[in-house]
Every structure is written in structure tokens, then in C-alpha cells.
Amino acid sequence: MIDRAATDFEAVHGARPSGVWAAPGRVNLIGEHTDYNDGFVLPIALPHTTRVTARRRTDGRVRFHSTRGDGTVTDLALDGLAPGVVTSWAAYPAGVFWALAEAGHAIGGADLSVDSDVPAGAGLSSSAALECATAAALNDLYGLGLSAPDLALVAQRAENAFVGVPCGVMDQMASACCTDGAALLLDTRTLERRHIPLDLEAAGFRLLVIDTRVKHDLGDGAYAALRAGCERAADLLGLAALRDLPAAGLTAALERLPGELAPLVRHVVTENRRVAEVIEHLDGGRTAALGPVLTAGHASLRDDFRVSCPETDLAVEAAVAAGALGARMTGGGFGGSVIALVAAADVAAVADAVRSAFGSAGFAAPVAFTAVPSAGARRLA
Numbered sequence: 001m002i003d004r005a006a007t008d009f010e011a012v013h014g015a016r017p018s019g020v021w022a023a024p025g026r027v028n029l030i031g032e033h034t035d036y037n038d039g040f041v042l043p044i045a046l047p048h049t050t051r052v053t054a055r056r057r058t059d060g061r062v063r064f065h066s067t068r069g070d071g072t073v074t075d076l077a078l079d080g081l082a083p084g085v086v087t088s089w090a091a092y093p094a095g096v097f098w099a100l101a102e103a104g105h106a107i108g109g110a111d112l113s114v115d116s117d118v119p120a121g122a123g124l125s126s127s128a129a130l131e132c133a134t135a136a137a138l139n140d141l142y143g144l145g146l147s148a149p150d151l152a153l154v155a156q157r158a159e160n161a162f163v164g165v166p167c168g169v170m171d172q173m174a175s176a177c178c179t180d181g182a183a184l185l186l187d188t189r190t191l192e193r194r195h196i197p198l199d200l201e202a203a204g205f206r207l208l209v210i211d212t213r214v215k216h217d218l219g220d221g222a223y224a225a226l227r228a229g230c231e232r233a234a235d236l237l238g239l240a241a242l243r244d245l246p247a248a249g250l251t252a253a254l255e256r257l258p259g260e261l262a263p264l265v266r267h268v269v270t271e272n273r274r275v276a277e278v279i280e281h282l283d284g285g286r287t288a289a290l291g292p293v294l295t296a297g298h299a300s301l302r303d304d305f306r307v308s309c310p311e312t313d314l315a316v317e318a319a320v321a322a323g324a325l326g327a328r329m330t331g332g333g334f335g336g337s338v339i340a341l342v343a344a345a346d347v348a349a350v351a352d353a354v355r356s357a358f359g360s361a362g363f364a365a366p367v368a369f370t371a372v373p374s375a376g377a378r379r380l381a
């Protein structure tokens with residue numbers, strides 16, 4: 001794979017690359033729409049990665065090529081980069097150059113070729129994978145000495161200010177900081193992290209990921225509206241963020257809020273509680289007990305936060321009916337993917353049941369695969 005990347009790179013850019021970097025997509029086990037409320041999240045990195053093959057340039061230009069595209073090379077002057085200037089997929093890596101320069105790092109030009117097996121638009125963080133692989137490449141090429149969380153913050157800045165999506169920090173932190181064999185418990189306020197060993201296979205389970213193939217798009221305004229709603233609710237309650245509302249104060253707080261904001265707040269407070277519950281079960285070695293917590297999380301996203309869709313609801317329902325211990329949509333919602341915790345012996349039956357339910361409902365066939373907690377951004381060669 002690495003030899004091929006170097007050969008492809010040379011064919012496009014006319015010189016050998018200096019290295020190859022990879023960053024993964026993610027699924028979030030629990031803690032959805034909590035990150036921009038300063039709350040808690042528990043993602044794992046997927047084995048699927050985006051690879052960036054790169055070398056420095058000395059003429060102040062950045063050139064981006066994707067092996068999945070039509071062969072076009074996007075060629076830009078570094079000093080001309082500004083939000084709104086790049087509107088194609090190249091906005092993600094270009095945004096990383098821009099964010100590093102904005103933070104005062106001495107970055108020169110570079111040639112980049114990008115390859116990926118992270119499904120795009122599936123709620124599996126293909127954008128964060130591309131940003132983090134680019135940031136890891138530039139960190140090494142220009143000897144910036146940035147830590148993994150620093151790279152995640154640069155990647156998030158690129159997405160917020162250059163691409164224009166007001167995402168929280170979970171996806172970039174997952175892609176940059178996750179480790180093999182562990183879930184990442186992240187406090188999104190302090191960025192304090194705990195790597196929680198997660199060997200589902202040894203416990204006799206599998207994590208089934210079901211891509212509904214309903215493309216989700218965080219840039220279409222619905223995500224921003226939800227984030228604004230949560231921030232308004234925190235403001236009305238006199239809190240810095242919804243993370244500061246204790247579960248014991250929830251009922252009283254809901255009475256003080258306008259009808260459209262109360263369910264958002266209920267979701268965020270109960271979801272932070274569910275993260276804590278999942279951690280308690282994992283710490284206690286009670287893997288099967290995670291199932292009902294995941295399914296309760298889905299109900300909250302469906303009924304209170306209202307970010308599920310008929311396909312994700314059906315995938316959860318069919319998976320649980322076929323014997324999954326629990327299931328929930330993962331990521332921002334409005335389509336995307338579902339995760340299901342399944343006994344090893346039931347994986348095929350659960351995947352078949354979801355496929356057959358989709359067929360009966362007239363939905364396009366979903367794509368299912370099992371995932372193990374994998375490594376974060378790294379240099380491959």
C-alpha cells in the first residue's frame with residue numbers, strides 16, 4: 001500500500017514523497033451532541049483510515065490530489081488561503097494549512113495525495129480523518145512538535161472557521177488521540193482523557209456498524225441550529241454550558257425553559273449520565289449491560305434531540321429485535337450510521353435482519369461491518 005502510494009504520488013507530483021500519514025474515522029459509543037455542551041464522549045477509532053502522502057515545497061504553493069477523484073490537482077497559493085476561497089473537498093486539508101498559519105506556525109508549501117477507505121457522508125468522521133492526517137503530515141514535515149490534542153484543535157479550527165461547520169471537538173480528538181484496543185473517554189471542557197481498554201471480542205461480543213447510506217451533512221444548518229438551541233438554553237439557565245446542569249436539577253430547569261428547548265436540554269443531561277453509566281459498566285466488566293444504555297441513548301436522540309431518521313430508527317429496531325443487546329445511531333445524525341452491540345454468534349443474523357427490514361421498507365441496502373477500537377493518527381512511512 002505504501003509503495004503504491006509513493007508511486008502514485010510521484011506520477012502526479014513529479015517527485016518522491018517524504019512520508020505517508022494516516023488518521024482514522026470513528027464511531028462514538030455514547031455521548032452524542034454533548035461535545036459542544038462541554039460534556040463527555042466515548043468514541044473509538046475505526047480501522048478505516050485516510051492516508052496523506054506528502055512532501056514539502058519551497059515555492060509557497062499547496063497542491064492537493066485525491067486518488068478517489070477525477071485526477072484534478074487543486075493548486076493554491078498558501079498566502080491566498082482564506083475561508084470561503086476553497087469549496088471542494090480540498091477545503092479540509094487547505095483549512096489545516098490555514099489554521100496552522102493562523103496559529104503562528106511557520107508552514108511552507110506542500111504536495112499532498114489523499115487516499116481513504118473511510119466511507120464519506122456516513123457519520124464516520126471522514127472529514128476529521130482527512131484534517132487530522134493532513135495535520136499529522138505537516139507536523140512532521142515542518143517539525144512543529146505539536147501533540148495529538150494540539151493537532152485535533154488545529155483540525156477543529158480548520159473545520160469551524162475555514163470549512164464553516166460549527167462542529168464540536170469529538171471527531172478530531174478521536175481521530176488524533178484514540179489508541180488500539182481502547183475507547184477514549186474525553187471531557188470536552190478540559191480535554192482530559194482516559195483510555196478505557198475495550199476488548200469486546202474477548203468478552204464474546206462484536207460491535208456491528210451499519211451504514212444506512214443516507215448521506216448526512218453537518219453543513220446544512222440543522223446541526224448549527226441545534227448547537228445554537230443548546231447555547232441559548234444554557235444562557236437562559238445562567239450556565240456556562242449545559243454540562244453544568246446536574247441531573248438532580250433537570251426537572252426544575254425544564255420548567256423554566258421554552259417548550260422547544262426543554263427536550264434538547266433533557267437529552268444532553270441524560271446523555272452525559274449515560275456516558276457515566278457505560279463507564280461504570282465497563283469498569284465493572286459488565287459488557288452486556290451496555291446494550292440497554294445504548295438503546296436508551298437512541299430513544300433520546302430520536303424523541304428529544306430529533307436527529308434520527310426513519311432509516312436509523314429502523315436499523316436500531318431491527319437489530320434489537322434480531323437479538324442485538326443494544327443499538328443506537330452514532331455521530332451527528334440526519335442519516336449516517338448505527339452501531340449495535342451483538343453476541344459474536346448473532347452477527348450474521350442481526351446484519352441479515354437489518355438488510356431484510358430495509359428491503360421491506362423500500363430503503364436502499366445498508367452496508368454492515370464489524371469494528372474494533374483502532375489507533376489514532378500516525379506516520380506510516
Ligand code: GAF
Pocket residue numbers: 031032033034035036167168169170171218331332333
Ligand atoms: C458530529 C460533530 F462533528 C461532533 O462534534 C459531534 O457534535 C457529533 O456530531 C454529535 O455528537 O460528528
